[in-house]
Amino acid sequence: MNPTIVIVDYGAGNLRSVEKAFEHLGYPAMVSGEPETLLNAEGVILPGVGSSGSAMAALEKRGLVEPLIEKANSGTPFFGVCLGLQLLMSGSDEDSRPCLGLFPGWVRRIPPQLKVPHMGWNQVHIKQEHPVFSGVDTGSYFYFVHSYYTDPADDTLIVGTTDYGIDFCSVLASENLIATQFHPEKSGEVGLKLYENFVRMVMLKEASG
Amino acid sequence: MLTKRIIPCLDVKDGRVVKGVKFRDHRDAGDPVALAEFYDSEGADELVFYDITASSENRDIILDVVSRAAEKLFIPLTVGGGLRSVEDMNRMLKAGADKISINTAAVQNPELIGMGAEAFGSQCIVLGMDARRVTPGDLRWEVYTHTGANGGRVTGIDAIEWAIKAVRLGVGEIVVNSIDADGTKEGYDLELLRAISDSVSVPVVASGGAGTLDHMYKAVVNGHADAVLAASIFHFGEHSISEVKRFLADRDVPVRMVEP
Known part of the structure; x- marks a missing residue:
């Protein structure tokens, strides 16, 4: 049986496009908001749109905060998307509620002299290799829509950066954890490639026990 | 660097594309999903379905169209037309x-913007604005509603003030459609575009009037638009999306080039 990838459903955001992307790849993922299901997952996708405060409140309400931290720390391949990147940080300008704290660093508002949200296709400049970016050229375009950006405390974890007047971290990773500020499921072929690589990462991890 | 977006818009009625479409090698030119796939392969940065279905019993057809499109398309899709709640x-x-585009309903019930933004996030809520100059040559524009029929209804609301208010209420993007320019193929209303774009913090999409590649160039350079939306210029096969992008790229406008 194939290892199970769970798309975490906490009642916020549109999970359908992420789900469709995995269906399209021929590797259906399971959408679930059950802590038990999450704990048994062999791969985790944390999607999200909306605000960090309400997302954290929803995760807490469903008892998903501890299971998410446990999965991230146990070596399970874990992919955060958009708000799902921001939620991995220590905290955010957007809300006083702390985030998951899996990456030290802060989420900041895009400066007001720039158009907010940062919306559209922008380039990712790859700073270091990562299995999820295998076969992806530096300078590839991905679809962004966000009003806040992450400012990680540890620069060595930055896998990709993007220039929007400010140069910000658009891909952050450590070991089993990877997160992107853009939406792979809205970024055409190159976006789907990242999910395909993630599936491979999950299968390799399982095969190696 | 953030690229300027090229967005084809499909008018859909009872589940079929309305405006005439001329494509070689095209299986079903009336199927919005097939056409959307074609535009995606050509390098469209986003797509818009605008539902102009009149009869209420056929209103759910668009849901099926959107659902089928979502299985095939992995670029952003905006849907507008007749959404009231x-x-x-x-x-x-x-x-x-x-994304959801609202127009008449937002004018009639501005709270809808805030409720939508609260429920789904500002990035989901697009204001579609139809505006017309109060008098020719004058730098004042009024908002129109119900533009689907008989030229629409004038509201007396100033377009710039409405744009500012809508952003405050929570829209994440504004599509500015000039009624004066729409259908003329003589170019976007650049003064209107610039006036709105320079007044708000959110991205602005130019709509109405594209007839040449140069019109699209002027919309971003002179009109300060972040994206250009067009219908007939693409549907009638006059210009392909890749042609538009090459034209813009040759003039130093950042665009996302897609290998054929």
Whole structure:
């Protein structure tokens, strides 16, 4: 049986496009908001749109905060998307509620002299290799829509950066954890490639026990 | 660097593309999903479905169209036309739309913007604005509603003030459609575009009047638009999306080039 990838459903955001992307790849993922299901997952996708405060409140309400931290720390391949990147940080300008704290660093508002949200296709400049970016050229375009950006405390974890007047971290990773500020499921072929690589990462991890 | 977006808009009625379409090698020129796939392969940065279905019994057809499109398309899809409530928006997003465009309903009930933004996030809520100059040559524009029929209804609302208010209420993007320019193929209303774009913090999409590649160039350079939306210029096969992008790239406008 194939290892199970769970798309975490906490009642916020549109999970359908992420789900469709995995269906399209021929590797259906399971959408679930059950802590038990999450704990048994062999791969985790944390999607999200909306605000960090309400997302954290929803995760807490469903008892998903501890299971998410446990999965991230146990070596399970874990992919955060958009708000799902921001939620991995220590905290955010957007809300006083702390985030998951899996990456030290802060989420900041895009400066007001720039158009907010940062919306559209922008380039990712790859700073270091990562299995999820295998076969992806530096300078590839991905679809962004966000009003806040992450400012990680540890620069060595930055896998990709993007220039929007400010140069910000658009891909952050450590070991089993990877997160992107853009939406792979809205970024055409190159976006789907990242999910395909993630599936491979999950299968390799399982095969190696 | 953030690129300027090229967005084809499909008018859909009872589940079929309305405006005439001329394509070689095209299986079904009237099927919005087939056409959307074609535009995606050509390098469209986003797509818009605008539902102009009149009869209420056929209103759910668009949900099926959006759902089918979402299985094939992995670029952002905006859906507009006839959405009046948060529940309408919710059903459309569940079907697979990424953004919702509201126009008449937002003018009649501005709270709808805030309720939509609260429920789904500002990035989901697009204000579609139809505006017309009060008098020719004058730098004042008024908002129109119900533009689907008989030229629409004048509201007396100033377009710039409405744009500013809508952003404050929570829209994440504004599509500015000039009624004066729409259908003329003589170019976007650049003064209107610039006036709105320079007054708000959110991205602005130019709509109405594109007839040449140069019109699109002027919309971003002179009109300060972040994206250009067009219908007939693409549907009638006059210009392909890749042609538009090459034209812009040759003039140092950042665009996302897609290998054929």
